[in-house]
Amino acid sequence: MLDSNDCILSLDSLFFEKPIVHKKPLHQEPSPWQLEAPPSLAHIPATQDMQEEAESLSTLYVRFRSVFNEFPFFNYVQSKALDDVLYTSKNFVACAPTGSGKTVLFELAIIRLLMETPEPWKDVKAVYAPIKALCSQCFESWKKKFGPLGLNCKELTGDTEIDDFFEIQDSHIILTTPEKWDSMTRKWKDNCLLQLVRLFLIDEVHVVKDTTRGATLEVVVSRMKAVHTYRTSQNPEAGLSMRFVAASATIPNISDIADWLSNEGVQATYLDMDESHRPVKLRKVVLGFPCSPNQTEFKFDLSLNYKMANIIQTYSDQKPALVFCSTRKGAQQSAAVLAKDARFIMSIDHKQLMKNANSILDTKLRLMMLGVGYHHAGVALSDRKLIEEAFTLGDLPVLTTRTLAMGVNLPAHLVVIKSTMQYVSGSCEEYSEADLLQMIGRAGRPQFDTSATAVIMTKIQTRDKYMQLMNGAEIIESSLHSHLVEHLNAEIVLQTISDVNMALDWIRSTFLYIRALKNPTHYLCLKNLNSLSSIGLIDMDEDINIKPTAGRLMARYCVAFDTMKQFSEVAGTENLSDLIELVSKSREFSDIQLRMNEKRPLNTLNRDKNRVTIFPIEGKIKTSEMKVNLIQAQLGSISIQEFGLTQDTAKIFRNGMRISRLSEFLTQRSKTGFSAVLNSLILAKCFRAKLWENSPYVSKQLDKITAMVNSGLTTFSKIEQTNGRELELILNRHPPFGNQIRESVIHLPKYEVTLEQLPGYSGATAEIMVRVNLKNQAQLLSKRTARDHHYVSLIIGDSDNTVVFLQKLDFMLLKCGSWSKKIDVAKASKGEEISVNLISSEYGLDIQQKFTVHY
Structure with missing residues (x-):
């Protein structure tokens, strides 16, 4: 047998000549490998139609040569994988040492997709999901290689943005991380672009065993399988495929990865190369x-x-x-x-x-x-x-x-x-x-x-x-079982799973299932459906059908099951301080650490004489939960000097904003008390605005404006009443900046809430007419400062801490200018006064008033 260094294929003499038609499966024991001159087209045992196809492929090969202009030969690993990657459309896994040129295999798979697809390649979509460190490097390389072929590459990493779908609309190759693709595909049925993906490339697939990233990668692959199944059922005549090509470092159970990536009835092929085949x-x-x-x-x-x-x-x-x-x-x-x-x-x-x-x-x-x-x-x-x-x-x-x-x-x-x-x-x-x-x-x-x-x-x-x-001797196991509850809930919300049988089918599509059959003692008993049902996240009937309820919120905001369970135990009497403490205990903050050098500045914030920390903590700061709790200082617009704290503050706010939206979860639970629901709505607004609800720094919410507190402009009404030239002097800006600031405030919505008790007295119930008027509707129809998704929540509670009425008002109020509703108010045991609150989703525009009901 030749030395591996000699077993290389010339791109000019082999790859770009006529393709070999008959191939031997790579997982069979190979015969001694020899380099031979490629056969001429006449010697290929094929029909005339296949010869014509080979001619057209030969033309395409010349076009793709530029992708590999950095080297004249494929190395040994690439040469051995060439047949299955380029000349078939089977799912494929390459197990080879790091540094053996596995990225080239992904490039060959992309070329195979282009060869199968007639031009123009408008609807060609391939997704490459490596670890984050590789994304930028590969993006720059592929942009240069595939750009001349007319393919657009797009790199997507970081937190989900609303315009991500717009960004990938004209992209052919999407480079992202499993975490990012997970968040983007959680609404794949609502977006036809995601259903165009036909090639899914997985780099470093051995990451599937990682305790933090592995479960996400596993679920994303299973979801892409579900996308393909759905696409095939909707349009079986189209014959669209979903191909998985994965690369892994040297691991002993690569066949398990191949089993996981196999399609129904079609086994994935794999190439297993040990360290002896590393180019260097x-x-x-x-x-x-x-x-x-x-x-x-x-x-x-x-x-x-x-x-x-x-x-x-x-x-x-x-x-x-x-x-x-x-x-x-x-x-x-x-x-x-x-x-x-x-x-x-x-x-x-x-x-x-x-x-x-x-x-x-x-x-x-x-x-x-x-x-x-x-x-x-x-x-x-x-x-x-x-x-x-x-x-x-x-x-x-x-x-x-x-x-x-x-x-x-x-x-x-x-x-x-x-x-x-x-x-x-x-x-x-x-x-x-x-x-x-x-x-x-x-x-x-x-x-x-x-x-x-x-x-x-x-x-x-x-x-x-x-x-x-x-030495690559460690067996790769799944880590999905430790995060199964969250991912199972997400699939139920997506309607990938709607009954227990579908849940079992979904489990069978995972790497967890492959490994659990071979190593059952490694995995815990899977009782996660009952866990979701126990706290009202899903409903299960006697016919084992499953329907998502509050689990939709858990999936939408990517909240951990432990956090949802914590919120499900809210008593209903919680005030703002209690809810901040509850948020600080969320699992999402488990990786926030209290550093030794942070204790002094945090204790200083906690003892602040100006009471920037509205709810100080008793004693000294000793735990990471206390540190998260003191993020109140940011809500008070206090500058944090410690660099590490500044970074953590940004992270806490990103996660805190998601968790605070669980106020919707509390509103959906009938037993939750008025105090907890009201304060959860207020806290959610505080996180969005990064300010306390009565903060004097309201001007920070206006675009490109610093706080005007030192000038006494602590409310929107005071800013509106100030002359434009005076605002320019305060902010040291030139005209017409002052008028623009006043215009921004003038075009914020201004509300009015009125209540009227209707005739017809009863000893147990009273009828109340509630009206909400938008006082500046005419101005807002032409121009408005608040964003399109701005809304207000009307919540009414009685003296028994019961939610009497709750309604979300958004675009309908802007369109009509007013809203009214007749509600029944039952007599409370502790008094006849009700609390009426109109809470803005973002701005300091709240209305809070009392109304006495007569029985």
């Missing part, structure tokens, strides 16, 4: 260092700095070395220590290094003259480019970088991972396997090296664990 042979070294029980992660990480010089000199072979650190500061510290410990000038041109160092803007980076540099997002762009260029050309022997920079393609002969722990939200946690493999994948420069080395520096206690991981 990789030596993996795991070094364990002693760490005493009383030594902190920070001190252990710091101690590793002084061991790296010896490691680099031992394993680098006088070639470039890349050191991954967990933080920006760690990258700089490591570089400084290495520069003192050893001079890595070696055999390079010292003058070129001096020239690069003198061009650097950051004086700290002048240590480049000693052969060491650092690289992270905090370095100026011009300096980063100089560093990258110097390292890529081999002028810079050693580069330290933060792990978040792993999306930057900087290959090296030696990769060192300094510590297997990283700092996330102030706490230490281990790198995920996907992150480690991405870092290790930087080892080896195909154009320069035939071998490379990756060194992992970890504690002696975890050395064996990482040895096993590096």
Whole structure:
């Protein structure tokens, strides 16, 4: 058998000649592999029609050649996968070492889709779902490769935006993360664009075992299967397919992944390649260092700095070395220590290094003259480019970088991972396997090296664990069972599941089902339907039919089951302080950590004499829940100076806004008391506005305006009554800015609520006519400041804490100018006064008044 380095296919001599018609399944034992000249068209055993098709494909091949213009040959792994990826439409899984060029297989799959689809390729949609670090890198590459073919690439990451569907309307290749695609496809039946997807590419599919990301990836794949099933049932004549192509690092049970990605009746093929087929042979070294029980992660990480010089000199072979650190500061510290410990000038041109160092803007980076540099997002762009260029050309022997920079393609002969722990939200946690493999994948420069080395520096206690991981000996298990309740609810809301039998079918489409059959002791008993039903999120009848109820809110706002359960236990008497405490205990904030350096500023906020913190916490700040609770300071418009706190504040508000919308959940529960419902509506508005409901900083809600508190303009009515020229003096702006501000306030909705008791007295019930008038309707029809989705909630409660009436008023009120309703008010045992509240969804426009009912 030939050496793997010799088993490569020329793109010119093989790939772009006539295709071979008959193929052998890749999972069968292959015969000794030999390179042969491609047969001519006349020798291919095919009909005349197939010959004509081959001619047209041959024409297309020339067109696609530009996609692979970076190299003249496919490597061994790519060559072995070529038949199944390009010449069939079967689902396919490639298991190969990191750095073996698996991305090319995705590009071949895209070309296969284009070959199957007649031009113009208007409705061609392919989705690539890698880990986030790979998204930007692949987006830039594919934009250059597929752009000349007329394909538009779109990168979608981060939180869901309302215009995401508009963005992908004209896109052919969508690069996103499983988490983002999960949020976008939760309404796939309402969007025909999502139903056009015919190719789903999964990079790093072994992430399915990850405790945080894995369940989402698994559910997204099952949902795409459901999309295909629905599409086929609606239009069976169209013959549209849904193809899955996945790539994985070396794992022992790749056949399970192939079983999971198989279609009904059509088994997915797979390619299983071990480390011996890596283009650049990789030596993996795991070094364990002693760490005493009383030594902190920070001190252990710091101690590793002084061991790296010896490691680099031992394993680098006088070639470039890349050191991954967990933080920006760690990258700089490591570089400084290495520069003192050893001079890595070696055999390079010292003058070129001096020239690069003198061009650097950051004086700290002048240590480049000693052969060491650092690289992270905090370095100026011009300096980063100089560093990258110097390292890529081999002028810079050693580069330290933060792990978040792993999306930057900087290959090296030696990769060192300094510590297997990283700092996330102030706490230490281990790198995920996907992150480690991405870092290790930087080892080896195909154009320069035939071998490379990756060194992992970890504690002696975890050395064996990482040895096993590096050898690919760990069986991949599903993590869906730990998040099944949330995802099951989402599918019920989507109507993917409407009865127990459909729920079982959905389970069978998951990787969880594949692995549970083989390793049932690993998974817990699945009683999640009963869990959802127990707190009223779904209804189940005797005929085992399932209907979503409040679970719609849980799915819409992506709220955890534990949080929903917590809200289901609301007593009904909760005030605003109680609800803030309830929100701060939500599972969504479980990863918010209380750092040591944050305790002093948080305690200062808690004891603020100006009572910015409206509901101070008793005692000192000791827990992360207390930290989340003190986000009240942001609602009070107090500037937070601590950088880490500022970042956490943004995250808390994003999650808090979703959780606060569970006020709708409380309104749907008949037993919830008036106080809890009213205060939940107020809290939801506070989160949207990022202000307390009676805040004097109301002007911050107007576009491009800072607060006018110091000038006494603490309400919208005071701003409206102020002359435009005076507003310009206050804000130090030029005309007509003052008039524009007044116009913004004038075109906010102004409401009036009136109640009238109708004749006909009764000892138990009274009839009340409620009217809501929009006083400036005429002005708002021509122009309005409030957004289209702005609404008000009318809520009326009695002295027994019972919700008498609740109504949401939106566009209907703007159209008609007034709204009225006759309601029956039962006599309360504790008094005859009722509380009438009109709560704006966003602005400080609330009306609160009392009305006495006569019986």
